[in-house]
Amino acid sequence: MSMGNNYELYKVFYWAAKTGSLTQAAKTLYLTQPSVSHAIKQLEENFGVALFYRNSKGVELTPEGSVLYSYIEQSQILISLAEEKMAALKNLDSGELRIGGSDSLFKHYVLPYLEQFHERHPGVKLHLNHGTTPEVITFLKEGRIDLGVVRMPIVDPQLQVTESFQLQDCFVAGARYAALKHEVLSLEALLQYPIILFSRNSRARMTIAELFQSYGYSIKPEIEVGSVDLLIEFARRGLGISYVTREFVSKELEEGSLFEVKLEVPLPPSHVGLLTMRNMPLSSAAHAFIGLVK
Amino acid sequence: MSMGNNYELYKVFYWAAKTGSLTQAAKTLYLTQPSVSHAIKQLEENFGVALFYRNSKGVELTPEGSVLYSYIEQSQILISLAEEKMAALKNLDSGELRIGGSDSLFKHYVLPYLEQFHERHPGVKLHLNHGTTPEVITFLKEGRIDLGVVRMPIVDPQLQVTESFQLQDCFVAGARYAALKHEVLSLEALLQYPIILFSRNSRARMTIAELFQSYGYSIKPEIEVGSVDLLIEFARRGLGISYVTREFVSKELEEGSLFEVKLEVPLPPSHVGLLTMRNMPLSSAAHAFIGLVK
DNA sequence: GTTACCCATAGACATGGTCTATATCTCCTG
DNA sequence: CAGGAGATATAGACCATGTCTATGGGTAAC
Known part of the structure; x- marks a missing residue:
């Protein structure tokens, strides 16, 4: 018995x-x-x-x-x-929220939500794991994070994708190119100026390269950098025209240290998506965070 | 909720x-x-x-x-x-058994059963609390012991009494009174000799006093003692005739250091009873011990 | 004596835990 | 690529058992 x-x-x-x-x-x-x-x-x-x-x-x-x-x-x-x-x-009085994403998205996009989340649920510990998009996807699949924040598009049958925010990339320049402030440039005209792009393997870089290619041009950056901060800083100092996400330079555009270089051709918007594992239950914290963002 | x-x-x-x-x-x-x-x-x-x-x-x-x-x-x-x-x-692989009773009953009557019980259930801890019959009953009612071993009769509606063993009290003497060995004395004759009795408040003492009284005599001990061992020892040394439980001096009777003084009048047997609380559940250990004794 | 508060018992009832049967999914294998 | 093995999920029927109401008995206190 x-x-x-x-x-x-x-x-x-x-x-x-x-x-x-x-x-x-x-x-x-x-x-x-x-x-x-x-x-x-x-x-x-x-x-x-x-x-x-x-x-x-x-x-x-x-x-x-x-x-x-x-x-x-x-x-x-x-x-x-x-x-x-x-x-x-x-009740989110305890627990943890583990998010993966790129540094720039964290800094310019996720941070305000995190602040809000932390204020509302101070008991929940926050873990930020930065990495490239493929790394973030790996983290997710290994269960090391609850949530990934990356640029769209993502196609992966294992992942649940929630498009959450639209970002508009654009070209910006500093005082040195003030002459362009009120012009509308063709792609060809733009290529006459030194271009500063994000490093080769980024999604933004691939997107803009494809755009130029579709019009029969090839964009070759004068400078390549690895962080959004440097893109901004280089443009301000007049080293060239940077291709950045407009929302990430809103402060500089407002204060006038940078201005947008308008083009004849419309630039495609990009989307930020929240990634979670499909068929995997979400933690309360992750669920609440996604609700907050949406 | x-x-x-x-x-x-x-x-x-x-x-x-x-x-x-x-x-x-x-x-x-x-x-x-x-x-x-x-x-x-x-x-x-x-x-x-x-x-x-x-x-x-x-x-x-x-x-x-x-x-x-x-x-x-x-x-x-x-x-x-x-x-x-x-x-x-x-299974009696653990637990405890708490027994109350008089020293003499423990020594001469309970001990062999305790040895047997301990051998059979070595995991069960044994606690012996000695005291007078009223003390034992108090212990029981206070829940300090599981089981009491006392002389009968006991009348208490709260107690469950199991008569378990019959003892025969008798008078014994040592070598000094060897002349009496083959005599059969009347009560009156016996009173000519110095008598050694257990202390006044014991059940045995009350029983024998009542017996003499019912025949119109009064028994007045020369010596009163408080332990069975002393009753035996004093009789052996010839200080008088002791009133003891025959079963407790079986060794001395056998080896001849004491002999029984026979009387014309039959002495009443006394019974040992196991007391437990009525309407109180018995522990497994107590249950097993009672089963062993019966 | 009477009241009040315990716990025990009996028997009816209904909740809900368990089962069988089946579906779905993934991985592995021939 | 089809199919089998093995995992969990779902649906629905059933009945065991946990819960209730009603009642009884005992004890302590007033």
């Missing part, structure tokens, strides 16, 4: 012992007194040992009952703690 | 997490796989949080599931230990 007590009985036993009264235990558990009486009787019969002395004031543990209680009390406390913890996780 | 999960679900969760497979958990718990699947689903719905990732090989804990598991694992281990302990108590 495997001593197969229904664990529910231990909950009843715990409260009966704790309150010293079957009636009180019944009230605590929203049961009737006979139900509790019956439950205790079952335990006693299964163990073949009396657990309580019954008297007119209530019940009292037998020595054997005390032995059982010393174990069960700890066990029940742990379960209570577990339930509290799970409630905290669900 | 009071997060009222059926604790039985945690047992299922524990095994599902431990084995990493709902199917395995089902086999362990003698359930079917759909039952386990259903149980886990209930937990997940109640918590509002996914506990497992499902994949083709089985299941794997989510971060939230891991948090739950860290608590539930401990809890389940405690319950298992509790069940093992209770089984041990029932």
Whole structure:
């Protein structure tokens, strides 16, 4: 025999012992007194040992009952703690949110949401893992992050993609090229100026290269950089015309340290997407964060 | 909401997490796989949080599931230990037996049974509390002992009395009174000799006093002592004729250092009884001991 | 004596846990 | 690429068992 007590009985036993009264235990558990009486009787019969002395004031543990209680009390406390913890996780009073993405997206796009999220749920620990788009996808599949933030398009049957925000890339220049401020350039005309692009393997770089190619031109940057900050800084210092995401330079455009170089040809918008694993449950924190962003 | 999960679900969760497979958990718990699947689903719905990732090989804990598991694992281990302990108590591999009684009864009557009990159940700890009959009854009512061993008769509606053994009190003397060895004395004749009795408040003393009184005599001891050993020793040294329980001096009678002084009048037998609380459950150990004695 | 508060018992009822049967998915294999 | 093995999910029927109401008995206190 495997001593197969229904664990529910231990909950009843715990409260009966704790309150010293079957009636009180019944009230605590929203049961009737006979139900509790019956439950205790079952335990006693299964163990073949009396657990309580019954008297007119209530019940009292037998020595054997005390032995059982010393174990069960700890066990029940742990379960209570577990339930509290799970409630905290669900209410986002605790837990963690692990996001993967590129540094620039974090800085210019995710950060305000993270601030908002952290303010609203200060108990949730935040983990940011930066990496390239393929790295982020790997992180996701390995379960190291809950959520990826990357440029679209992404085609992967394992991934759930939520397009969340549209970004508009554009060319910007600093004071040195102020003459262009009110002009509208053709692609050919633009190519006369030194161009600063993001490094070769970025999605933005590929997108703009394809665009020029579709019009029969080839864009060859004078300078290649590896960070959005440098794209901006180089343009401000007049080293060339940078291809950047307009939303990432809104401050510079406002204060006038940069201006947008308008083109005859419309530049394609790009989208930011939130990646999660398809068919994998989302944590409460990730779910809440996605809701926040949308 | 009071997060009222059926604790039985945690047992299922524990095994599902431990084995990493709902199917395995089902086999362990003698359930079917759909039952386990259903149980886990209930937990997940109640918590509002996914506990497992499902994949083709089985299941794997989510971060939230891991948090739950860290608590539930401990809890389940405690319950298992509790069940093992209770089984041990029932099988008398552990536990304790607390007996109250007089020193002389322990030494001459209870001891052989205790030896036998201890040999059969070496895991059960023995506690002997000696005291007078009224003290033993108090111990019982206070729950400090499981069992009392005292002289009969006892009349107390709260107590369950099991008469277990008959003892025969008698008068014994040593070599100094060897002349009496083959005589049969009347009560009156006996009173010519110095008598040694147990102290005034003992049951044996009251019994013999009543006997003499019923025949119109009054027995006044030359010496009063407080232990059976002294009764025996004084008789051996010829200080008088002792009134003792025959079974307690069987060794001395055999070796001839004492002999029984026969009387015309039959002396009443006395009985030893096992006392337990009526309407109070017996521990397994006490139950087994009573069975041994009977 | 009487009241009030315990726990135990009996029996009816209904909830819900468990089962069987089946679907779906993934991985592996021939 | 088809098919099998093995995993979990779902649907629906069933009945075990946990829960209730009603009642009884015992004890302590007033």
